[in-house]
Amino acid sequence: MAIRLKRPKYVHVYTDNRGKTRAYLRRPGQPQVALPGPIHSPDFMQAYHKAMATPQEPKQAGVASVKSGTMNSLIVAYYASSAFTSLAASTQSTYRNQLEIFREHYGDLSVKGFKAKHADTILGTLAKTSTAQAHKLRKRLLMLMALAVKWDYRDDNPMLLASKINHKEKGYRTWTEEDIASYRKHWKEGTSQRLALEILLHTGLRRSDACKLGRQHRQGNRHVVKIKKSGETITVSIPVHATLEKHLKTVSGNLTYVVSKFGKGYTEESFSNLVCEAAEEAGLPPDSSPHGLRKACCRRLAESGCSTVQIMAITGQSLSVVERYIREYNKEKAAEAGMKKVKDKG
Template identity: 25%
Template sequence: MRRRISTKLKYLSQSGHFPSGNPRLYMGPKGAKRVPMPDAPVDHPMFLSAYAKALASITGADGIDLRLPAPKGSIKDAAQSLLRSDYWRDVLREGTKARRRPEYDRIIEAYGQADLRTLKPEHIRADLKGLKPHARNNRLKVWRSLMKFATEAYSLPSNPALAVAKTQTKKTDGHASWTQADVEKFRKHWPLDSAPRLAFELIYWTGARISDAIKLGPVNVSRDGFLIFCQGKTGAEAYPPFDMGVSPLADQYSSDLHLLHQAIQRRPSRHLTYMTTAQGSSRSVKAASQWLAEKARDAGIEGKTAHGLRKRRTELLIEAGATRDQVKGWIGHESDSMVSLYAKKFDRKRALIGTDRERQSSKFSEKFQQKDEKP
């Protein structure tokens, strides 16, 4: 017996039933010609094939309804223009586009036919109502981006999204950094030939974001012994050492680098990327993040994420005496203030330790101070 699956398909409307008992469905958004669907359950391969064919006939290659009516001056018209613009194609980073695109699609589907000139701040506030603070601010950011583009492209008198205030959020340190005890606990639980251990060692050593770590592989290793990659979020390159002897900092943590190489050598199969599924496929960002957090919990580590490993590596570099530029080169931080923050935290801890060796370098964090920072 074929297993039923839960299926959510857009643009379906029902008009009675077939003699078989199946619903008589038609596919088509409001204002477009509807296409009759076959006499089959919605999760049947025949139905899904027909649905995909009908959807392809009314959508563009980028997945939005480019061939459906988009009245001039409508929200949908503006969104489609933005998605075709040089700004979208050449200016925004891939990570930003990946985060914003689903929100643009949602806005198109929910409000696409509305006239841009009738959009008011209260309409945007209504759309944001009920969202949690960070989700609300993220969606507001998308509205502001869209309406900034529309204001210039359609000569609107003002950007209504600017009149909507952001939600104040509690300042936190974000993802908790891993402790040395966490690191040892994870390593004890997961053997070197396991996928979780390889993922851990890779992120722990490189300090890469999970979105970049899933793309790393042998192709990123340079001839001079670095693991070079361009960060998806910022576009800046990172240069964590990959071979012994290429950096004094790497030599200070040679045991970590040695464990990474062991984990790579012991992986059961070879692929273009180091982090893969059991089937050999590359992992997605969201799935990889949730997967690694789950593996940490399996090892008895609660509340720690892949990004916490990035923080830990930054802390270790600071503790090893790395300069600001060395930290930025390894981790890929673009902001001097971010490195300065880590340096200040470590300098406070060092002051409390109070050993002769620590006191000799008590001005360590001064070299991280920004020029415009007051003493």
């Protein structure tokens, strides 16, 4: 198996609409710096270390340099607003990455002069490469233009007239019981890879919360975790499953349960890599992700007879999300029940 090198800190990589891979150093509050590719090459690492050695400027990126009335100024205002700062850190990162790519190419456009035809051209070009990215950018622009109306940049929202992107969300694949058994067979008790699976499977936490789970969350026979969702902080109190308890007894004195061989905790991204690479090594399909284990947790709870309200209390998810996660399970049970009725009639 090829070794996956860890992406250097603050480096963002994306493929532009011409199919070229671009890399940038984006330190918080600092101007972005273009880096030569390919990533991890000698030229890349030399430029990266030179940029990292440059003293940081004591100002917020883009605030003093943006021109009033442009997309740049609107996006900077959005970053400073409660509409953005109240979001979970992981959501902020996702939205910022999408908007920064847009800013790089179209940041100087006038907010007032932005029309639906401009949006159609921008999104249509992006859709040639990725309908998923075009669909996500359309949602971000719809939100930005709504704020532009609210903040008196303009009087209407042109995104309401922009064409929708023909894109169907595939979602994350739910791990099967066969997947879970194969993973457990390959990764024995006492490994970080095994503990990561047991935590995800028996808590239903997101990867961003699962990677931080530790002794500080333990209250008696429960884990009490505060999670940030859609700008709101909610608390979930999850009873410790007997299987998870058995694995937690193998944990050393670290505050965080899942740590590297050096005793350090994982970030959200490195935790995800840990699970994905472990799944690959165990022979699972390439789309086996931490989120797929979260969905497997919901499926298992549904199979055990839990109501949607009970599942929501454990995972902290909304009703619509839980119903979507267990939809396939419900379809299978409905089909079984329907066929049983036919059999009963002879």
